[in-house]
Amino acid sequence: MKHNGNEAMAPIHGRRRVVPVAAGLACVALIAACGSDSGATGGDLPNEGPVTISWYGSDERNAAVQEVVDLFSEENPDVTIETQPTTFDGHWDRLSVQSAANNLPCIPAMQSRYQARYEDRGSLLPLDDLIEDGTIDVSGIPEEILESQRAPDGNLYSIPKGIWYEGALLNVPLIEEEGATPPDPGGTWEDYVDWAIDTQPSISDDRFAISASGGSVTQFQVFAIGRGESLFDDGEAGFSEQTLVDWFDLWMRAVEEGAAPSGEVTAEYQGVPTAQSMMATGRNLVSFTGDNNMPDFQRTLDQLDLGQVSLAPAPTGGPAQVVGANSWAISDNCTNVVDSAALIDFFINSSEGAFILETQTGLPPVSAILEEMLASPDVDESIKDRITLYDDLRESGAVIDVWPDGTQPLITQLSTAWEEVVFGQSTSEDAAAAFMAQVETALSGL
Incomplete structure (x- = not known):
């Protein structure tokens, strides 16, 4: 599952003032001058x-x-x-x-x-x-x-x-067993959702072509990166409010077309271990997660004889990843x-x-x-x-993305915002505006 590593890596901005390698080595030698001397x-x-x-x-x-x-x-x-x-x-x-x-x-x-x-x-x-x-x-x-x-x-x-890095997981054997053609592993988010909507009518009633990812902050981060944006940028939100609106709207379209599980179905699996998730039990044919979760998915799929997950690059339209x-x-x-x-x-x-x-x-x-x-x-x-994919990412300039202090609650807050949208309690626009305010509060240190 290699991809074209020749495109430029989109920047991912987090808490870090990234120290140049030479400066980092100087800090090793002169640690007192660079920060704490408690080592x-x-x-x-x-x-x-x-x-x-x-x-x-x-x-x-x-x-x-x-x-x-x-x-x-x-x-x-x-x-x-x-x-x-x-x-x-x-x-x-x-x-x-x-x-x-x-x-x-x-x-x-x-x-x-x-x-x-x-x-x-x-x-x-x-x-x-x-x-x-x-x-x-x-x-x-x-x-x-x-x-x-x-x-x-x-x-x-x-x-x-x-x-670990974010990617798309495809259960190709199960997709083909359902008589469908797997999605293009190099596609964008919109391509994946279009594929899911086209594929859903031909698959079993208890299965969904794609997972509902509207509440995943790491997947939204990938979506923003695909637009040349980021999650955080020098103490501010690195993405536009419209980008988040578009994210919510994309997943509402998948849910409303029946290609992704509804809020009620997703809630049934809230908080369950990875090995008991919809992807692991064969109810989702395509999902999005960190690559290190693959062993947990596959362990259950093997026990149930429900196919094999394979990894594709995160759907950014290019090599950028989280x-x-x-x-x-x-x-x-x-x-x-x-x-x-x-x-x-x-x-x-x-x-x-x-x-x-x-x-x-x-x-x-x-x-x-x-x-x-x-x-x-x-x-x-x-x-x-x-x-192999990780090697490609590093060659493209990928480094570890460290979040700023105080932003950790955003993981739950985006999930809550998505739940309000999918259950009809809020519009995409209102939920996006509320989340943007939460990002600003988190980054302000208040």
């Missing part, structure tokens, strides 16, 4: 007590991460590790409480939409000195990917453990930085660990491990397709 080095690294580590995911994903942690424990029997896996929403709820009490786990999992909250509020330890002295080896991570996670104060607080990262950080209150850093280093650089995870937390950030996966006969072709 620990050499003999002053705290090394007492157990290493607590917290992360999020589905049951299967959490079990895979636990297996990697156990592998580290086997090789380091003197290190005591206490694990705290949970669901995605549960993780952030718990971290909010722990952060307020200055009691974060030593290694809290971070994510590019959420990490700024903890970086900006002094909850995390700057990692630059640990990187400079080789305690955490990041030499295998492409510099532009690593540097895109650098905070505006010049420090690096989070190191990616898995890269690229995010699941990351590891070390809390500022951690009392065992030595072993925490060793565990993070192992997680990033262990080839064996990466093969255990099977990209469930995202694609490994280390290029050599990705190359090893591409060469391995034991790695599924769908994973190899994802790696």
